Amino acid sequence: MTTSQSVPVFKVNNRRQNTVFAVLIILGLVFLSMFLSNNGTTSLIVSGSILEFSFDKFSLFLGAIFCVSLFVGLFPIRNENDIGEAFPLYIAGAIGIILSNNLLTFFIFWSFQRSIPAFRFIRGMRYENFSTGGTFLIQHFITFLCLIALIFLAAQSGVASMSFSQIPADFFTWPVLVLAFIIIYESHGIFPFHSWVHDLVGNLSWYKISSLFLSRAGVLLFVKFLLPTIDQDPDIFRIILVSVSILSSIYWTVRGIFEPNVSQTTTYFYVAQSSLILTGLQADMTAARGAYLHMMVISLSGTALWSLVSYVQRYTSIKRLNQYYGLAQYYPKLATLFCLFGFCMIGTPLGAAFVVEDLVINGLLDQHPFLGLGHILATCLNGILFFLVFSKLFLGQSAYPQKIKNYDMTLTQMLPYVTVLLFMFLIGVAPSLFLENLKW
Amino acid sequence: MEYLFLSLLLIPFAWICFLGLSFFARINFPENFLSESVKWISIVVSLISLSLAALVLMNRSQPVHFDYPAWIQIGEYEFKIRFLVDLVGATYALLTALLIGIIFRFSRSYLHKEEGYFRFIFLLSALMLGLMLVSFARSLDLIFAGWEMVGTTSVLLIGYFYNQVQPVRHSVKAIISYRFCDMGILAAAAWAHHYMHTTDFTVLPKLLEDPHILEAGHGGPVALTFIGLFVIWASLAKSGQLPFSSWLPAAMEGPTPSSAIFYGALSVHLGPFLLLRFYDYFVHFPLLLWVIGIVGGLSAIYASAVGRTRSDAKTMLAYATISQVGIIWIEIALGFTQFALFHMVAHASLRTWQFLRCSSLIQDFFENPVVQQNEKIHRNLSFEKFVSKPMRRRIFIHALHGFHLDFFTQKVLDIFSWPLKVYIEFEKKWMSMNNNVVKFILKKR
Missing domain, CATH: 1.20.5 (Single alpha-helices involved in coiled-coils or other helix-helix interfaces)
Incomplete structure (x- = not known):
């Protein structure tokens, strides 16, 4: 093993960073304390003429995950990672989506959050000769039109500014279901509305991509808008929802196996796992609890993996996984963290995702026995994808060892990651302690 | 008995927690401390396993059930922690404890001053926990937990020399086979839960005796046959049976002690172990027994032919292992379950010895009279002479390519x-x- 070298200092905007960290900490603490003190039956609704925000348990849960995940991902690598000036807008958009409690509020914040990368792509394509971004713009424009159509239908039925929970079941006609399906699945990056995800990587920073996913616009709309009346929806619609989610997870995993770009592969692994959240939510209450836990595990582990990959890329400039890099020799601690976070996500025993697998698969099978097998296939393929990425990055022998510098993480840098890992392994060992709180 | 059995799970668990936390706390234990600790741990675990096996025998091999509060309980759904201490489980646990103890002792000198000694000890301890869990688990869910631990440690140990490309490639090959077959155990557990409302393999065969269970409400005979097929599917990769045979010889890239314990002794026998656990279920579906017999037979022939074309000792041993495990599968299919258990124990012990000695093979060949005697017996017993020369040549060419x-x-x-x-x-x-x-x-x- 080579000896540690002096770490180069990157130019970062400390003031902006500190502000973002302070906002994330404060918001995270507020959400967490409200979540823990809320008994799940009451929800604070800040209501205006159009806008309506809810501080119900689900939103608080999403908000807490959002803040903690981003903080854990960004804080340890604050010296290696500058935060873009538009990032506070991403956070504002995400918080707006998370707390939104009617279609209009959701529409406004969804459009706001998605317009930030859209403007970036337009500027890039116009002045900076970006070669990608068109699919993001076109797909989001179509989803934007779908949202307008949905609000139009809602306005005709008088439910556009009504709280999600008060929308009557008879509003969910086939056109509404189809529009909701497109919006939810497109926002979540699910096949066949997924192509915009390819455009993000390489053009946006990892934490901006992460914040887009962590806002969980699709999940929120699904849980608050569709889920309360899903029992009354046609069976075929529910089967389509589940099968498309599973197919999407398999698609992303296999795509990741064939993809040589390290950032793309990490993103595909993350999205493949995220696709499975929706399968659990649709099954039954048992699986839904598993899905909530899954969401937490994916958010925390996924952001940590992104963060670790960006750390590695900062010092090694590794872009493509077309050879073995053997980074474990130079970054043993980072490699261990990467490995453990990956294992947490793919359902290794003693990790939280093992509990998730058990709950989701059993819940799903009770509803759709054959689709449950698809979920199992997706889970197993995810494991293969993770190990492929891990082995290419961290194992083997690099062809150009002189290009790799040894700047392994310090104990202080590792501390937030280790805390999160311990938390997730604690869930894996004693899941009942946490599952009790995941009901609303 | 309960305390003895619990300590078999808790000792390795506490030890791997201790090692894991000390890694993150950056405590570097000297090699001597690690080897002394594992020596005592393996002695204690072996003695406990021995006492447990003795108690089971004194109990006239009557199985003892231990039920604990549900690990997860949501509404009607429960993940129950259920264990079974019986002759099969106690035997496998004793085998695990003894062989891992031997491996710990052997690796003390074999891996002396190796950089990854700590990692090796950690992974082997995790293997011990996984195997103990599988040995005593009474439900497929719990077996899966142990099964996954064995798979993960196995893959990480194949890539033990992680700064070389070939071991890493082979560890990827192993994980692909493992994950494909792990689908089987997950699917079996999930379908058993769905159609029979339990994954307890002691209860499943009893349920099948009820004629109503074969009616459509429980999925019918097709779904129940599929549960058995999933179990067989799960056993394929772990025991290197066809069509998942090629990863096992490739897995020999790991250090010799880990090859011995995984691919000669314990991990490779988990497949037959699972089949033994489900034997009472299989007897209700003769088709499943045929499948087990045919797969075992084909794998035994395949591995025997391919193994004869290989020139390095560890690869030959790997194919010999596949071949023997195939024979164990046939024994299970024929209903010789006790004999299969005995065969497993004997085979695991012999292979461990062979793997550990294979690094001294050249010396043994010239100096060890037992090896010289074996060589003579082998030459006289070779069945190849019964095959015509042109046919032998043709088989040789295909076997050389691993039958493609x-x-x-x-x-x-x-x-x-x-x-x-x-x-x-x-x-x-x-x-x-x-x-x-x-x-x-x-x-x-």
């Missing part, structure tokens, strides 16, 4: 990945078209 198993696997994977490749091309064109459309619109403005 990797080629066929690749073809199957290509067939499945073909639609995706077509789709990726289509998507690239579609994305390029989108970019052109947007650029055109932006230029117009």
Whole structure:
């Protein structure tokens, strides 16, 4: 093993960073304390003429995950990672989506959050000769039109500014279901509305991509808008929802196996796992609890993996996984963290995702026995994808060892990651302690 | 008995927690401390396993059930912690404790001053926990937990020399086989839960005796047969049976002690162990017993033929292991379950010895009289002389290529990945078209 070298200092905007960290900490603490003190039956609704925000348990849960995940991902690598000036807008958009409690509020914040990368792509394509971004713009424009159509239908039925929970079941006609399906699945990056995800990587920073996913616009709309009346929806619609989610997870995993770009592969692994959240939510209450836990595990582990990959890329400039890099020799601690976070996500025993697998698969099978097998296939393929990425990055022998510098993480840098890992392994060992709180 | 059995699970668990936490706390234990600790741990665990096995025998081999509060309980759903201490489990646990103890002792000198000694100890301790869990688990869910631990440690130990490319490639090959077959155990557990409302393998055969269970409400005989097929599917990769045989010889890239314990002794016998656990279920479906017998037979012939064409000792041993495990599968299919258990124990012990001695093979060949005697017996017993020369040559050529198993696997994977490749091309064109459309619109403005 080579000896540690002096770490180069990157130019970062400390003031902006500190502000973002302070906002994330404060918001995270507020959400967490409200979540823990809320008994799940009451929800604070800040209501205006159009806008309506809810501080119900689900939103608080999403908000807490959002803040903690981003903080854990960004804080340890604050010296290696500058935060873009538009990032506070991403956070504002995400918080707006998370707390939104009617279609209009959701529409406004969804459009706001998605317009930030859209403007970036337009500027890039116009002045900076970006070669990608068109699919993001076109797909989001179509989803934007779908949202307008949905609000139009809602306005005709008088439910556009009504709280999600008060929308009557008879509003969910086939056109509404189809529009909701497109919006939810497109926002979540699910096949066949997924192509915009390819455009993000390489053009946006990892934490901006992460914040887009962590806002969980699709999940929120699904849980608050569709889920309360899903029992009354046609069976075929529910089967389509589940099968498309599973197919999407398999698609992303296999795509990741064939993809040589390290950032793309990490993103595909993350999205493949995220696709499975929706399968659990649709099954039954048992699986839904598993899905909530899954969401937490994916958010925390996924952001940590992104963060670790960006750390590695900062010092090694590794872009493509077309050879073995053997980074474990130079970054043993980072490699261990990467490995453990990956294992947490793919359902290794003693990790939280093992509990998730058990709950989701059993819940799903009770509803759709054959689709449950698809979920199992997706889970197993995810494991293969993770190990492929891990082995290419961290194992083997690099062809150009002189290009790799040894700047392994310090104990202080590792501390937030280790805390999160311990938390997730604690869930894996004693899941009942946490599952009790995941009901609303 | 309960305390003895619990300590078999808790000692390795506490030890791996201790090692894991000390790694993150950056405590570097000296090699001597680690080897002394594992020596005492393996002695204690072996003595406890021995006492447990003795108690089971004194109890006239009557199985003892231990039920604990549900690990997860949500509404009607429960993940129950259920254990079974019986002759099969106690034997396997004793075998695990003894062989891992031997491996710990052997690796003390074999891996002396190796950089990854700590990692080796950690992974082998995790293997011990996984195997103990599988040995005593009474439900498929719990077996799966131990099963996954064994798989994960196995893959990480194949890639023990992680700074070389070949071991890493082979560890990837192993995880692909493992994950494909782990689908079987997950699917079996999930379908058993769904159709029979339990994954307890002591209860499942009793349920089958009820004629109503075979009615459509429980999925009918097809679904119940599939549960058995999933179990067989799960056992294929772990025991290196066809068509998942090629990863096992490749897995020999790991250090010799880990090859011995995984692919000669314990991990490779988990497949037959699972089949033994489900034997009472299989007897209700003769088709499943046929499948087990045929797979075992074909694997034994395949491995025997291919193994004879290999020139390095560890690979030959790997194929010999596949062949013997195939024979154990046949024994299970024929209903000789106790004999299969005895065969497993004897085979695991012999292979451990062979793997550990294979690094001194040349010396043994000239100096060890037992090896010289074996060589003479082998030459006289060779059945190859019963095959005509042209046929022998033809078989040799195909066996040399492993009967093109990797080629066929690749073809199957290509067939499945073909639609995706077509789709990726289509998507690239579609994305390029989108970019052109947007650029055109932006230029117009």
